[in-house]
Amino acid sequence: MVIPYGRQHIDDEDVASVAEALRSDFLTQGTRVVRFEREVADYAGAAHAAAFNSATSALHAACMALGLKEGDTAWTSPNSFVASANCALYCGASVDFVDIDPKTYNMCPDKLEEKLKSAAVLPKIVIPVDFSGQSCDMRRIRALSEQYGFRVIEDASHAIGGSYGDRKIGSCEFSDICIFSFHPVKVITTGEGGMATTNDPVLARAMEAFRSHGITRDKDVMEKKDEGAWYYEQRSLGMNYRITDIQCALGSSQMRKLDRFVAQRHAAARRYDAALKDVAVTTPYQAEGRYSAYHLYVVQTERRDAVFAALKEKGVGVNVHYIPIHLQPYYRTRFGFKDGDFPESERYYRRAISLPLFPGLTEEKQDYVISSLKDAL
Numbered sequence: 149m150v151i152p153y154g155r156q157h158i159d160d161e162d163v164a165s166v167a168e169a170l171r172s173d174f175l176t177q178g179t180r181v182v183r184f185e186r187e188v189a190d191y192a193g194a195a196h197a198a199a200f201n202s203a204t205s206a207l208h209a210a211c212m213a214l215g216l217k218e219g220d221t222a223w224t225s226p227n228s229f230v231a232s233a234n235c236a237l238y239c240g241a242s243v244d245f246v247d248i249d250p251k252t253y254n255m256c257p258d259k260l261e262e263k264l265k266s267a268a269v270l271p272k273i274v275i276p277v278d279f280s281g282q283s284c285d286m287r288r289i290r291a292l293s294e295q296y297g298f299r300v301i302e303d304a305s306h307a308i309g310g311s312y313g314d315r316k317i318g319s320c321e322f323s324d325i326c327i328f329s330f331h332p333v334k335v336i337t338t339g340e341g342g343m344a345t346t347n348d349p350v351l352a353r354a355m356e357a358f359r360s361h362g363i364t365r366d367k368d369v370m371e372k373k374d375e376g377a378w379y380y381e382q383r384s385l386g387m388n389y390r391i392t393d394i395q396c397a398l399g400s401s402q403m404r405k406l407d408r409f410v411a412q413r414h415a416a417a418r419r420y421d422a423a424l425k426d427v428a429v430t431t432p433y434q435a436e437g438r439y440s441a442y443h444l445y446v447v448q449t450e451r452r453d454a455v456f457a458a459l460k461e462k463g464v465g466v467n468v469h470y471i472p473i474h475l476q477p478y479y480r481t482r483f484g485f486k487d488g489d490f491p492e493s494e495r496y497y498r499r500a501i502s503l504p505l506f507p508g509l510t511e512e513k514q515d516y517v518i519s520s521l522k523d524a525l
Protein backbone atom coordinates (compact mmCIF):
# COMPACT_ATOMS: atom_id res chain seq x y z
CA MET A 149 0.00 0.00 0.00
CA VAL A 150 1.29 3.43 -0.92
CA ILE A 151 -0.30 6.56 0.57
CA PRO A 152 0.08 9.25 -2.13
CA TYR A 153 0.94 12.85 -1.24
CA GLY A 154 -2.24 14.01 -2.95
CA ARG A 155 -5.15 12.56 -4.84
CA GLN A 156 -8.61 13.37 -6.13
CA HIS A 157 -11.80 12.68 -4.21
CA ILE A 158 -14.56 11.40 -6.52
CA ASP A 159 -18.02 10.36 -5.28
CA ASP A 160 -21.24 9.03 -6.89
CA GLU A 161 -22.49 12.56 -7.55
CA ASP A 162 -19.36 13.26 -9.63
CA VAL A 163 -19.82 10.03 -11.58
CA ALA A 164 -23.52 10.80 -12.22
CA SER A 165 -22.68 14.33 -13.36
CA VAL A 166 -20.07 13.09 -15.87
CA ALA A 167 -22.39 10.29 -17.07
CA GLU A 168 -25.11 12.85 -17.73
CA ALA A 169 -22.69 14.95 -19.81
CA LEU A 170 -21.62 11.85 -21.77
CA ARG A 171 -25.25 11.11 -22.66
CA SER A 172 -25.97 14.71 -23.67
CA ASP A 173 -25.71 16.28 -27.14
CA PHE A 174 -22.50 18.18 -26.46
CA LEU A 175 -19.29 16.62 -25.21
CA THR A 176 -17.59 19.97 -25.76
CA GLN A 177 -18.64 23.59 -26.41
CA GLY A 178 -22.03 23.04 -24.76
CA THR A 179 -23.56 24.75 -21.75
CA ARG A 180 -21.53 23.01 -19.04
CA VAL A 181 -18.38 25.03 -19.70
CA VAL A 182 -20.25 28.31 -19.30
CA ARG A 183 -21.99 27.05 -16.16
CA PHE A 184 -18.70 25.96 -14.55
CA GLU A 185 -17.12 29.32 -15.45
CA ARG A 186 -20.04 31.18 -13.80
CA GLU A 187 -19.81 29.01 -10.67
CA VAL A 188 -16.08 29.65 -10.25
CA ALA A 189 -16.43 33.39 -10.97
CA ASP A 190 -19.28 33.73 -8.45
CA TYR A 191 -17.45 31.66 -5.83
CA ALA A 192 -14.25 33.69 -6.17
CA GLY A 193 -16.10 36.99 -6.41
CA ALA A 194 -14.68 37.92 -9.82
CA ALA A 195 -16.70 39.32 -12.73
CA HIS A 196 -15.41 36.87 -15.37
CA ALA A 197 -13.92 33.39 -15.62
CA ALA A 198 -12.53 31.59 -18.66
CA ALA A 199 -11.98 27.83 -18.47
CA PHE A 200 -9.00 26.09 -20.13
CA ASN A 201 -7.71 22.56 -20.66
CA SER A 202 -4.98 23.24 -18.06
CA ALA A 203 -3.63 25.98 -15.81
CA THR A 204 -0.57 26.01 -18.07
CA SER A 205 -2.80 27.02 -21.01
CA ALA A 206 -4.57 29.60 -18.84
CA LEU A 207 -1.22 31.12 -17.79
CA HIS A 208 -0.16 31.32 -21.45
CA ALA A 209 -3.47 32.96 -22.42
CA ALA A 210 -3.17 35.41 -19.50
CA CYS A 211 0.32 36.49 -20.58
CA MET A 212 -0.89 36.92 -24.19
CA ALA A 213 -3.96 38.90 -23.10
CA LEU A 214 -1.67 41.28 -21.17
CA GLY A 215 0.41 41.77 -24.31
CA LEU A 216 3.59 40.01 -23.19
CA LYS A 217 5.97 39.69 -26.15
CA GLU A 218 9.55 39.46 -27.31
CA GLY A 219 11.73 42.00 -25.54
CA ASP A 220 9.54 41.94 -22.39
CA THR A 221 10.34 40.25 -19.08
CA ALA A 222 8.15 38.49 -16.54
CA TRP A 223 9.20 37.81 -12.96
CA THR A 224 7.93 34.91 -10.89
CA SER A 225 8.85 32.81 -7.86
CA PRO A 226 11.60 30.19 -8.15
CA ASN A 227 9.57 28.05 -5.72
CA SER A 228 6.97 26.87 -8.21
CA PHE A 229 6.22 24.40 -10.93
CA VAL A 230 7.97 25.27 -14.21
CA ALA A 231 4.64 26.29 -15.79
CA SER A 232 4.67 29.58 -13.79
CA ALA A 233 7.76 30.66 -15.76
CA ASN A 234 7.34 28.77 -19.05
CA CYS A 235 4.17 30.77 -19.85
CA ALA A 236 6.27 33.90 -20.41
CA LEU A 237 8.73 32.05 -22.65
CA TYR A 238 5.86 30.85 -24.88
CA CYS A 239 5.22 34.54 -25.63
CA GLY A 240 8.84 35.11 -26.64
CA ALA A 241 9.52 37.08 -23.45
CA SER A 242 12.33 36.56 -20.94
CA VAL A 243 12.00 35.35 -17.34
CA ASP A 244 13.60 36.35 -14.06
CA PHE A 245 12.81 35.42 -10.46
CA VAL A 246 12.25 37.03 -7.05
CA ASP A 247 13.36 34.98 -4.06
CA ILE A 248 10.91 33.71 -1.44
CA ASP A 249 10.10 34.71 2.11
CA PRO A 250 11.61 31.95 4.29
CA LYS A 251 8.46 31.76 6.43
CA THR A 252 5.63 31.67 3.88
CA TYR A 253 7.69 30.22 0.93
CA ASN A 254 5.91 32.79 -1.27
CA MET A 255 7.52 35.59 -3.30
CA CYS A 256 8.98 38.05 -0.77
CA PRO A 257 7.54 41.55 -1.30
CA ASP A 258 10.64 43.19 0.24
CA LYS A 259 12.89 41.39 -2.23
CA LEU A 260 10.50 42.32 -5.04
CA GLU A 261 10.76 45.99 -4.05
CA GLU A 262 14.57 45.83 -3.81
CA LYS A 263 14.82 44.20 -7.21
CA LEU A 264 12.45 46.75 -8.78
CA LYS A 265 14.48 49.65 -7.32
CA SER A 266 17.70 48.45 -8.92
CA ALA A 267 16.32 46.87 -12.12
CA ALA A 268 17.83 48.00 -15.42
CA VAL A 269 14.70 46.70 -17.15
CA LEU A 270 11.39 46.56 -15.30
CA PRO A 271 9.13 43.52 -15.68
CA LYS A 272 5.96 43.85 -17.75
CA ILE A 273 4.26 41.17 -15.66
CA VAL A 274 4.90 39.75 -12.18
CA ILE A 275 3.50 36.27 -11.48
CA PRO A 276 3.32 35.65 -7.71
CA VAL A 277 2.46 32.04 -6.83
CA ASP A 278 0.16 31.23 -3.89
CA PHE A 279 2.37 28.34 -2.81
CA SER A 280 0.65 25.38 -1.12
CA GLY A 281 -2.66 27.32 -1.21
CA GLN A 282 -1.65 30.30 0.95
CA SER A 283 -2.11 33.71 -0.66
CA CYS A 284 0.89 35.92 -1.34
CA ASP A 285 1.02 39.42 0.15
CA MET A 286 -1.16 40.64 -2.71
CA ARG A 287 -1.88 44.08 -1.26
CA ARG A 288 1.83 44.94 -1.25
CA ILE A 289 2.41 43.41 -4.65
CA ARG A 290 -0.48 45.47 -6.08
CA ALA A 291 0.93 48.65 -4.52
CA LEU A 292 4.30 47.94 -6.17
CA SER A 293 2.57 47.21 -9.48
CA GLU A 294 0.94 50.64 -9.36
CA GLN A 295 4.24 52.30 -8.48
CA TYR A 296 6.34 50.50 -11.11
CA GLY A 297 3.72 49.91 -13.81
CA PHE A 298 3.72 46.12 -14.13
CA ARG A 299 0.66 43.87 -14.41
CA VAL A 300 -0.07 41.00 -12.00
CA ILE A 301 -1.04 37.41 -12.82
CA GLU A 302 -1.65 35.56 -9.55
CA ASP A 303 -0.81 31.89 -10.05
CA ALA A 304 -3.33 30.41 -7.61
CA SER A 305 -3.07 26.91 -9.09
CA HIS A 306 -2.86 25.60 -5.50
CA ALA A 307 -5.32 27.95 -3.93
CA ILE A 308 -8.98 27.67 -4.97
CA GLY A 309 -11.05 27.71 -1.78
CA GLY A 310 -8.53 29.84 0.13
CA SER A 311 -9.04 33.46 1.23
CA TYR A 312 -7.01 36.63 1.51
CA GLY A 313 -8.49 38.97 4.12
CA ASP A 314 -12.23 38.88 3.65
CA ARG A 315 -12.06 38.00 -0.07
CA LYS A 316 -11.74 34.62 -1.72
CA ILE A 317 -8.55 33.94 -3.64
CA GLY A 318 -9.44 34.55 -7.30
CA SER A 319 -11.39 37.76 -6.62
CA CYS A 320 -8.64 39.68 -8.47
CA GLU A 321 -8.96 42.51 -5.95
CA PHE A 322 -5.17 42.92 -6.18
CA SER A 323 -4.35 41.19 -9.47
CA ASP A 324 -5.28 41.56 -13.14
CA ILE A 325 -5.83 37.85 -13.69
CA CYS A 326 -5.86 34.90 -11.32
CA ILE A 327 -5.24 31.26 -12.39
CA PHE A 328 -6.53 28.00 -10.87
CA SER A 329 -5.48 24.41 -11.72
CA PHE A 330 -7.79 21.40 -11.61
CA HIS A 331 -5.16 18.67 -11.94
CA PRO A 332 -6.16 15.62 -9.82
CA VAL A 333 -3.76 16.41 -6.95
CA LYS A 334 -5.20 19.92 -6.62
CA VAL A 335 -8.07 21.03 -4.37
CA ILE A 336 -10.81 20.22 -6.92
CA THR A 337 -10.33 18.41 -10.21
CA THR A 338 -11.55 18.16 -13.79
CA GLY A 339 -8.91 15.54 -14.72
CA GLU A 340 -6.84 18.19 -16.48
CA GLY A 341 -8.09 21.75 -16.47
CA GLY A 342 -7.60 25.35 -15.43
CA MET A 343 -9.44 28.64 -15.06
CA ALA A 344 -8.55 32.31 -15.35
CA THR A 345 -10.61 34.85 -13.39
CA THR A 346 -10.55 38.60 -14.00
CA ASN A 347 -12.64 41.72 -13.45
CA ASP A 348 -11.63 43.18 -16.82
CA PRO A 349 -14.02 42.29 -19.67
CA VAL A 350 -11.39 43.10 -22.31
CA LEU A 351 -8.92 40.61 -20.78
CA ALA A 352 -11.70 38.01 -20.47
CA ARG A 353 -12.60 38.35 -24.19
CA ALA A 354 -8.92 38.21 -25.21
CA MET A 355 -8.35 34.99 -23.23
CA GLU A 356 -11.52 33.41 -24.66
CA ALA A 357 -10.40 34.21 -28.21
CA PHE A 358 -6.88 32.88 -27.57
CA ARG A 359 -8.26 29.61 -26.22
CA SER A 360 -10.05 28.98 -29.52
CA HIS A 361 -7.71 29.88 -32.44
CA GLY A 362 -8.21 33.64 -32.10
CA ILE A 363 -11.70 33.22 -33.53
CA THR A 364 -14.66 35.40 -32.58
CA ARG A 365 -18.38 35.14 -33.28
CA ASP A 366 -19.07 38.47 -31.58
CA LYS A 367 -20.57 40.78 -34.26
CA ASP A 368 -19.46 43.89 -32.37
CA VAL A 369 -15.80 43.15 -33.07
CA MET A 370 -16.12 41.61 -36.55
CA GLU A 371 -15.04 43.36 -39.74
CA LYS A 372 -18.05 42.06 -41.69
CA LYS A 373 -21.16 42.34 -39.59
CA ASP A 374 -23.79 41.27 -42.14
CA GLU A 375 -22.66 37.81 -43.19
CA GLY A 376 -24.86 34.81 -42.28
CA ALA A 377 -25.22 32.90 -39.03
CA TRP A 378 -22.36 30.56 -40.09
CA TYR A 379 -19.87 33.40 -40.15
CA TYR A 380 -16.92 33.80 -37.77
CA GLU A 381 -13.67 35.74 -37.99
CA GLN A 382 -10.16 34.91 -36.93
CA ARG A 383 -8.80 38.22 -35.69
CA SER A 384 -5.60 37.05 -33.98
CA LEU A 385 -3.56 33.87 -33.64
CA GLY A 386 -4.72 31.53 -30.90
CA MET A 387 -4.58 27.88 -29.85
CA ASN A 388 -7.04 25.10 -29.15
CA TYR A 389 -6.90 25.29 -25.35
CA ARG A 390 -10.58 24.44 -24.82
CA ILE A 391 -11.80 22.28 -21.96
CA THR A 392 -14.63 19.78 -22.59
CA ASP A 393 -18.18 19.70 -21.22
CA ILE A 394 -17.39 16.26 -19.77
CA GLN A 395 -14.65 17.81 -17.64
CA CYS A 396 -16.79 20.80 -16.65
CA ALA A 397 -19.58 18.46 -15.52
CA LEU A 398 -17.04 17.06 -13.07
CA GLY A 399 -15.85 20.56 -12.21
CA SER A 400 -19.36 21.76 -11.28
CA SER A 401 -19.95 18.71 -9.15
CA GLN A 402 -16.57 19.21 -7.42
CA MET A 403 -17.36 22.90 -6.78
CA ARG A 404 -20.28 21.85 -4.59
CA LYS A 405 -17.76 20.07 -2.32
CA LEU A 406 -14.98 22.66 -2.42
CA ASP A 407 -15.56 24.18 1.03
CA ARG A 408 -15.85 20.74 2.58
CA PHE A 409 -12.61 19.61 0.88
CA VAL A 410 -10.74 22.65 2.21
CA ALA A 411 -12.17 22.14 5.73
CA GLN A 412 -11.00 18.51 5.63
CA ARG A 413 -7.55 19.64 4.50
CA HIS A 414 -7.44 22.10 7.43
CA ALA A 415 -8.48 19.40 9.90
CA ALA A 416 -5.70 17.10 8.65
CA ALA A 417 -3.18 19.98 8.73
CA ARG A 418 -4.12 20.72 12.36
CA ARG A 419 -3.58 17.04 13.24
CA TYR A 420 -0.10 17.20 11.66
CA ASP A 421 0.63 20.48 13.50
CA ALA A 422 -0.28 18.93 16.85
CA ALA A 423 1.54 15.65 16.27
CA LEU A 424 4.73 17.34 15.04
CA LYS A 425 4.85 20.10 17.65
CA ASP A 426 7.76 18.59 19.57
CA VAL A 427 9.48 16.98 16.59
CA ALA A 428 12.54 18.43 14.86
CA VAL A 429 10.75 19.60 11.73
CA THR A 430 9.50 23.02 10.66
CA THR A 431 5.75 22.92 10.08
CA PRO A 432 3.92 25.34 7.75
CA TYR A 433 3.57 28.95 8.87
CA GLN A 434 0.26 30.67 8.26
CA ALA A 435 0.48 34.44 7.84
CA GLU A 436 -2.17 36.64 9.42
CA GLY A 437 -5.34 37.21 7.41
CA ARG A 438 -4.77 34.20 5.15
CA TYR A 439 -6.93 31.10 4.93
CA SER A 440 -4.92 28.54 2.98
CA ALA A 441 -6.55 26.05 0.63
CA TYR A 442 -3.87 23.64 1.96
CA HIS A 443 -3.05 21.99 -1.35
CA LEU A 444 0.25 20.93 0.28
CA TYR A 445 1.55 20.30 3.78
CA VAL A 446 5.31 20.84 3.65
CA VAL A 447 7.69 20.12 6.53
CA GLN A 448 11.36 21.06 6.56
CA THR A 449 14.14 18.94 7.98
CA GLU A 450 17.95 19.12 7.75
CA ARG A 451 17.95 15.38 7.01
CA ARG A 452 15.59 15.64 4.05
CA ASP A 453 17.18 13.06 1.74
CA ALA A 454 17.36 10.31 4.35
CA VAL A 455 13.87 11.03 5.68
CA PHE A 456 12.46 11.08 2.16
CA ALA A 457 14.03 7.69 1.35
CA ALA A 458 12.85 6.16 4.65
CA LEU A 459 9.26 7.35 4.12
CA LYS A 460 9.19 6.04 0.55
CA GLU A 461 10.47 2.71 1.87
CA LYS A 462 7.48 2.60 4.22
CA GLY A 463 4.96 3.29 1.47
CA VAL A 464 4.45 6.95 2.32
CA GLY A 465 4.26 8.75 -1.04
CA VAL A 466 6.07 11.92 -0.11
CA ASN A 467 7.13 14.45 -2.73
CA VAL A 468 9.26 17.60 -2.98
CA HIS A 469 7.74 20.95 -4.01
CA TYR A 470 9.68 22.55 -5.64
CA ILE A 471 13.06 22.17 -7.29
CA PRO A 472 13.81 25.90 -7.84
CA ILE A 473 12.93 26.67 -11.47
CA HIS A 474 16.14 28.61 -12.10
CA LEU A 475 18.16 25.46 -11.34
CA GLN A 476 16.46 23.42 -14.07
CA PRO A 477 18.99 22.63 -16.82
CA TYR A 478 16.86 24.45 -19.40
CA TYR A 479 16.88 27.68 -17.35
CA ARG A 480 20.56 27.40 -16.41
CA THR A 481 21.61 26.88 -20.01
CA ARG A 482 19.32 29.41 -21.62
CA PHE A 483 19.60 32.25 -19.08
CA GLY A 484 22.80 31.44 -17.17
CA PHE A 485 21.11 31.00 -13.77
CA LYS A 486 23.31 29.24 -11.22
CA ASP A 487 23.41 27.88 -7.67
CA GLY A 488 23.21 30.70 -5.17
CA ASP A 489 21.14 33.05 -7.34
CA PHE A 490 18.04 32.69 -5.11
CA PRO A 491 19.41 31.37 -1.81
CA GLU A 492 16.17 31.21 0.22
CA SER A 493 14.45 29.06 -2.41
CA GLU A 494 17.51 26.82 -2.64
CA ARG A 495 17.83 26.42 1.13
CA TYR A 496 14.11 25.69 1.42
CA TYR A 497 14.32 23.14 -1.42
CA ARG A 498 17.12 21.19 0.28
CA ARG A 499 14.97 20.76 3.41
CA ALA A 500 11.40 20.38 2.07
CA ILE A 501 9.15 17.32 2.05
CA SER A 502 5.43 17.36 1.20
CA LEU A 503 3.50 14.94 3.40
CA PRO A 504 0.27 13.25 2.24
CA LEU A 505 -2.70 15.62 2.46
CA PHE A 506 -6.03 15.10 0.70
CA PRO A 507 -9.71 14.76 1.71
CA GLY A 508 -9.73 10.94 1.73
CA LEU A 509 -6.71 10.67 4.06
CA THR A 510 -8.11 8.74 7.05
CA GLU A 511 -6.88 9.43 10.58
CA GLU A 512 -5.46 5.92 10.64
CA LYS A 513 -3.41 6.51 7.50
CA GLN A 514 -2.32 9.92 8.76
CA ASP A 515 -1.18 8.36 12.05
CA TYR A 516 0.87 5.90 10.01
CA VAL A 517 2.48 8.81 8.13
CA ILE A 518 3.22 10.57 11.44
CA SER A 519 4.75 7.52 13.14
CA SER A 520 6.77 6.72 10.00
CA LEU A 521 8.08 10.29 9.94
CA LYS A 522 9.02 10.16 13.62
CA ASP A 523 10.81 6.84 13.09
CA ALA A 524 12.64 8.22 10.09
CA LEU A 525 13.80 11.26 12.06
Ligand SMILES: Cc1ncc(COP(=O)(O)O)c(C=O)c1O
Nearest residue numbers: 202203204229231305329331341
Ligand atom coordinates in the same frame (compact mmCIF):
# COMPACT_ATOMS: atom_id res chain seq x y z
C1 LIG B 1 1.99 26.63 -9.22
C2 LIG B 1 1.56 25.91 -10.45
N1 LIG B 1 1.32 26.61 -11.57
C3 LIG B 1 0.90 26.00 -12.69
C4 LIG B 1 0.70 24.64 -12.74
C5 LIG B 1 0.24 24.01 -14.01
O1 LIG B 1 -1.01 23.43 -13.84
P1 LIG B 1 -1.63 22.42 -14.88
O2 LIG B 1 -1.08 21.07 -14.56
O3 LIG B 1 -3.11 22.50 -14.64
O4 LIG B 1 -1.25 22.88 -16.24
C6 LIG B 1 0.93 23.88 -11.62
C7 LIG B 1 0.73 22.42 -11.65
O5 LIG B 1 1.25 21.65 -10.88
C8 LIG B 1 1.37 24.52 -10.43
O6 LIG B 1 1.61 23.82 -9.32
